[in-house]
Structures are given as C-alpha cells and as structure tokens.
Amino acid sequence: AQTVTQSQPEMSVQEAETVTLSCTYDTSESDYYLFWYKQPPSRQMILVIRQEAYKQQNATENRFSVNFQKAAKSFSLKISDSQLGDAAMYFCAYRSAYGGATNKLIFGTGTLLAVQP
Amino acid sequence: GAGVSQSPSNKVTEKGKDVELRCDPISGHTALYWYRQSLGQGLEFLIYFQGNSAPDKSGLPSDRFSAERTGGSVSTLTIQRTQQEDSAVYLCASSLVGSGGYEQYFGPGTRLTVT
Numbered sequence A: 001a002q003t004v005t006q007s008q009p010e011m012s013v014q015e016a017e018t019v020t021l022s023c024t025y026d027t028s029e030s031d032y033y034l035f036w037y038k039q040p041p042s043r044q045m046i047l048v049i050r051q052e053a054y055k056q057q058n059a060t061e062n063r064f065s066v067n068f069q070k071a072a073k074s075f076s077l078k079i080s081d082s083q084l085g086d087a088a089m090y091f092c093a094y095r096s097a098y099g100g101a102t103n104k105l106i107f108g109t110g111t112l113l114a115v116q117p
Numbered sequence B: 001g002a003g004v005s006q007s008p009s010n011k012v013t014e015k016g017k018d019v020e021l022r023c024d025p026i027s028g029h030t031a032l033y034w035y036r037q038s039l040g041q042g043l044e045f046l047i048y049f050q051g052n053s054a055p056d057k058s059g060l061p062s063d064r065f066s067a068e069r070t071g072g073s074v075s076t077l078t079i080q081r082t083q084q085e086d087s088a089v090y091l092c093a094s095s096l097v098g099s100g101g102y103e104q105y106f107g108p109g110t111r112l113t114v115t
Helices: none
Strands: A003-005 A010-014 A019-021 A024-026 A032-039 A046-052 A064-069 A074-079 A088-096 A111-116 B005-007 B010-013 B019-024 B031-038 B042-050 B065-069 B075-079 B088-095 B110-114
Touching: A003 A088, A010 A019, A019 A111, A024 A074, A032 A064, A032 A074, A046 A064, A046 A074, A074 A088, B005 B088, B010 B019, B019 B088, B019 B110, B031 B075, B042 B065, B042 B075, B075 B088
Parallel strands: A010 A111, B010 B110
Antiparallel strands: A003 A024, A019 A074, A032 A046, A032 A088, A064 A074, A088 A111, B005 B019, B019 B075, B031 B042, B031 B088, B065 B075, B088 B110
C-alpha cells in the first residue's frame, strides 16, 4: 500500500521569505500523481500544485514550486516570497495513475505553516 | 461556475442517532469522493463513485456508514447509530472523471460532533 509522510508538523516563515515543506512517499507503482493541497481555516481544500511522475521537469505555479526526486521518493514544496495569506495547513497527497479503485487521494498528516509579519 | 457544496456546515448529534450529510458536486463531474478528516486518523478516503459503476466502498470504517449517489449527481453519506469516534470533518470532492490526473475539487466539509 502507498503511504505519504510529512515529517514537519509545524513550520514558520517570515513574510517575503522562502520556506520548504517536506514530503516523502512510498509506492511500488511507476506511474502516479503527486499533489500539494492547502487548507485554510475555512476548511476548503485548495489544490496548490500537481506533478505527474512521468515528467522529469518540476512543476511550478507562480510562487510555488516543487522539487520532485522520483528515485528518492521525495516531493517538497517551496513557497517563495511568502505572504500572510499562505498561512494554512498544507497536505501532500498521492494518487495512482491506474484507474478503478485506486483513484483516491492518499494524504500525509499535514504541515501547519505560520507566516510572521 | 458553482463549486462543490455540502450541507449542513456543522452538525451536532447525540450518540446513537442517525445523521445524513449531503454533497452537491460540480455539474458535469462524473466522479465523487467522500473523505473524513479527524484528529486521530488524519485525512482518510471513505467511498468513491464513478458514473454508473459500482462504488468503491473500501474506505468505509464500519457497516454503520453508507452512501448513495442519486442520478449521478447529489450524494448522501449516512451514519447510523453514531458514536463519539465518528466526530470529524467529512469532506466531499468531485472531479470531471475518476481516472488520470484530473483535479479533485473539494467542498467546505461538514463538521460532525457526536455528544
């Protein structure tokens, strides 16, 4: 079975600085997707960034980028120029690329990010 | 367009009562998921609907939990004889299709408190 591990329960960053959130995963599959979701106090899960395992190029979305190391099964999220609105719980998630019953997201335990003004 | 909506936003119930939680997915989305978010278990998958196919119920924690999806749209998650350990936030998500890397769009969740 696949597992996702986030080893940092809490992180803090100064406004305008850069922070990196860590995520590792375990799988025997060769094709899958990895995601970072943001959950603010409103509870609404928002997709931040997505990475396809078959793509070597790291995904980037504005201030958010990932460092995807497939061999090491590592998928970290870098937030540049941190803003107060980035404060939230961040979840790393795995999803198999194979259809059927494996379409569920498997989540890590989350990292609570605080942004200091 | 409108996103995924869930009702009620919050629900307090007494132990032993039955509850129904509702999810309205994004129009046209064929895949629908229920997840549970609790302090002890984190975020866990409950059930998955894809079109007219038989649902994947592999994540339901006990036979007190059931879900249905009527007309390929609205879904209801029912918890019978609620227990205190059922207290959690129940999140619903939908996606255009279940396969591939299609994004799952989440609703705001229902916070269930069992007293």
